[in-house]
Amino acid sequence: MRKLFLGATALTAALLATTAFAADPIKIGRVVHMTGPAAGGDAVSHTPNVKLWVKQVNDRGGLKVGDEMRLIEMVEYDDKSNPAEMIKAVQRLATQDDVDFLLSPWGTGFNAAAAPIFAKYGYPQISVTNITDEIPELSERFPGMFFTLGSTTGFVEGLRDTLNKLRDSGAIGNKVAMVNVADSFGIELAAVARELLPAAGYEIVFDKSYPLGTADLSPVVKGAKAAEPDAFIAFSYPPDTFALTEQAIIEDLNVGAFYTAVATAFPAYAGKFGSKIEGNLGAGGVNLDQEAMKAYRAAFTKHNDGPPEYWAAATYYAGLQVLEQAIEGAGTTDRQAVTDFIKANEFDTAIGAISFDEHNESRHYWTVGQWKDGAFNAVAGVGVPVGMEPVAKDGWN
Structure with missing residues (x-):
């Protein structure tokens, strides 16, 4: 199953853009556990945050890449919570859909399984819902893999x-x-x-x-x-x-x-x-007393008619903010340049200021x-x- 969506403003912009000067959208791919035993976690911690983030970015005109404002276009597949299906879908996003960036899947095992494909095609992998003690080994093997939820x-x-x-x-x-x-x-x-x-x-x-x-x-x-x-x-x-x-x-x-x-x-x-x-x-x-957390939860609640969960949702949204700030900071969709920017900079997010030490934001969680x-x-x-x-x-x- 393939699913494409644009934010409301993005759709309006697409209908009004009748000239050849409109910037191409930034295509971002995601494999979703829409069905199967992992669907509940994905539906709560990942999907509503992706929709919120895309709407927020597209409502303000998109991401500023160099001198252009570029809307986000999402390309999604259901893997039925099956690791083999997930791997095939990530491969398809990278090779057939040729997406500019990939979002990490939900779950520790799924992130580990996806890592070789992210690395093969040079995608930064901000691996959020993933808890492991193998961060040093994985970081060395997959230099574009980043960790945010702890060991x-x-x-x-x-x-x-x-x-x-x-x-x-x-x-x-x-x-x-x-x-x-x-x-x-x-x-x-x-x-x-x-x-x-x-x-x-x-x-x-x-x-x-x-x-x-x-x-x-x-x-x-x-x-x-x-x-x-x-x-x-x-x-x-x-x-x-x-x-x-x-x-x-x-x-x-x-x-x-x-x-x-x-x-x-x-x-x-x-x-x-x-x-x-x-x-x-x-x-x-x-x-719940942190100001950045209050702002995030208020925005999430307004967009989703209900509050976010009290753990990985905020961290996953923070990972999307890292990707956004890295694309704009690098001024390009070149994946290596964006990966290098993530390694070298600090980011202002819903969970506070974060940066990556040897790929690992394990100092604050x-x-x-x-x-x-x-x-x-x-x-x-x-x-x-x-x-x-x-x-x-x-x-x-």
Whole structure:
């Protein structure tokens, strides 16, 4: 499936542009998980931000490239959440559609799979929804790849530190039940947790993985409950984050710390479970007091008739801002020139000023958030101010 879209002003401009002097649009390609198990994450963290960004840029006349204002034209394909289909679609965008730039796909494994094609054709890859400890190796192998959401170890350290605060306050003990989705995201996080948590004095009393797309997670939650943990940790993707939480409510899994990963920050998570998720911990979070964050969330809410999620959405939008500022700063759509500009400059974004040290903006990111009073605020992070201190979960009220 191929999808082309222009912002409203872009469409108007295209209809009115009757002379040969109109600048060609900048074609940007994107492979989308429109269907399949990864569709939920893409639909919340990526797609609405792309639409917002394209509308904002085209409403002001496009990107200024040298002396020309050039509108953005998007070219999109559905990969059905299938890595093989994703690779074919990225290849098609690069070779048949000849897009000027590519946006990174959603998900750690998908970013790794796409990286060789981005590199082969010289596209900068601002890899946002991608958490890995292999940043140095990937940066060396793929010199146009950039990272913004942090490292695996950083995320587990944030979770460990959050558990430590709860343990120090007497809210939890040392027994942890841990589960993970069996793809690169969950496998890598769980592997690091198996090292860091016991080293901090925690006993992992239940350790279980499950395949991506598993429909029935009740056996997983029942097994975790039987181990009588003080804390429950799930390195999960959106469908399983919802399913695990639902099963925890059904089974009345009574723990002082309940953590699920991707989608815990989604408004739909609060919409489904309401006050029952008060005190739930999850991946990411944001600091709602930052002015740049307030401006981004206001613009997103106005354009989408609802707020963004509280984690990767803002960082993904910041990645689009980096690409925009790099194209305009370089004054060209030459991909190598834009890549070099990204490496050498600082960018003003929704998450604050960011720059890349050895391809990695890993000095400023949030790692753990918590639901409290209807908002998901950061309680742990690296080089960034958090929104609040963690508190114990008090049942499924």
